[in-house]
Amino acid sequence: NTKKITNICCIGAGYVGGPTMAVIAQKCPHIKVTVVDLNEQRIADWNNADLDKLPIYEPGLADVVAEARGRNLFFSTDVDKAIDEAEMIFISVNTPTKTYGVGKGMAADLKYIELCARQIARVSKDDKIIVEKSTLPVRTAEALRTILTSTGNGVKFEILSSPEFLAEGTAVQDLMNPDRFLIGGEQTESGEAAVQALVDIYLNWVPRENIVTTRVWSSELSKLTANAFLAQRVSSINAISALCEKTGADVDEIARAIGKDSRIGAKFLKSSVGFGGSCFQKDILNLVYLCQHFNLPEVADYWAQVVKMNDYQKHRFAKNIIDSLFNTVSGKKIAFLGWAFKKDTNDTRETAALYVADELLQDRAEIHVYDPKVTEEQIFADLEYLQTHRVGQYVEQGEIMSMDEIRSLVTVHNDPYEAMASAHATAILTEWDEFKSYDWQKVYNDMLKPAFVFDGRNIVDKKQLSEIGFEVYNIGKGN
């Protein structure tokens, strides 16, 4: 008695809600998909006729939106109406780290989730399937159920967990050809029917063997576990990079050598200035908090070390710049190539670039940033945010700078060559492909000498740059 779903809504039109629903709409023309958000500007941007103005930059996304928007894909601020009409409601709102009260700096802030649940409870007149798409602490479905059923109006809710595994920059590819979609549901007749209803949606383009079904708690916890494992790989290779720099070993050669072992695997072994992005740190801190809550201090400490190592890697990079520039960067022009937390995205949340900039600004460096996709407005917003939300072991005690001071020290450029002209050093913070093909001879001619390049992504050709005359520092490559 599985119901065929013809109307779904998604609360939250962000990095997950937007692309996920666009792909569902494109692949399921028979289903009406409405994506709603409180943020009017965001919805207006999703509805913009100019597809270059969509609020999120993802390769291939504009084409998907162009095909489905207005046909069976709609973006709206009328949350009540969308809830009322939908048979299945995805919750895809943000779940940031709490910045106040109990669990501050660690636990996931579930206030947006709770607000959604209260709104669904208030508006719903008929039975609905609720899908947790946001990343949530294990057992959140229990809290959702309590809120949803609190009105006592007889409406029945089935709660599924279907966390999202897409990575930014490859979101459309990941959604079109997922390694797996995961669905957690209750093992009751109605729970199994709800799982089947969602399986049927995914089956429109995903083979059955790539749709994994589990119990609710396993699904919720699988998401935190997946991100913890992925981040742990980056911290593990970054830990080895520090040892390489002391010993003359080469971290990329090591990654190649160990990655050939099929038990280890070749992916996600790229040493870097540190992982960023909205989720790795937040999700590990959330996992650590859960372990502490359930009185598992050894387990909590184990995972906490992944974040500590990442803080260390960002700090090590900044410190190396200061040390190499004769122990001070005060008044020195440092060019930043890249600000996004990885290539092919305009997302800057938790980007390593911000933390490196902050350490250099504490020493009064003049930072000149170029990023092909990130706006000047965003860069200043990030710097402003950090002044009041400093975390981590290295700059927590740093001086809080006024925006006037920051604006006097930071310049954002549209032309990379201008950003690097007359600079003492160029630091590569994001692995944008275009950085590889710059005219590095011209860059060298225009920089002050000695001209330093600190490659936080190991993307430029060290030999070629050294031959031009640069002093080149890589991650994890002993000199």
Ligand code: NAD
């Ligand atoms: P986001 O901040 O880009 O988007 C969330 C949106 O929800 C915002 O536009 C916000 O205005 C809206 N919102 C919040 N409360 C609302 C409410 N009550 N009613 C209507 N709209 C509301 O966040 P995101 O990056 O899309 O992440 C969403 C969730 O997905 C998080 O739990 C995150 O951990 C998880 N996730 C993110 C990624 C990623 O790559 N960004 C990948 C997998 C999972």
Ligand code: UGA
């Ligand atoms: C990550 C996961 O890969 C997704 O599966 C997950 O859905 C998502 O988090 C989430 O829950 O938000 P994302 O953060 O978008 O996706 O991007 P990643 O490709 O995982 O990169 C994260 C960070 O790690 C980036 O700063 C990247 O530069 C860094 N990284 C990644 C490395 O330094 N080395 C690597 O080998 C891989």
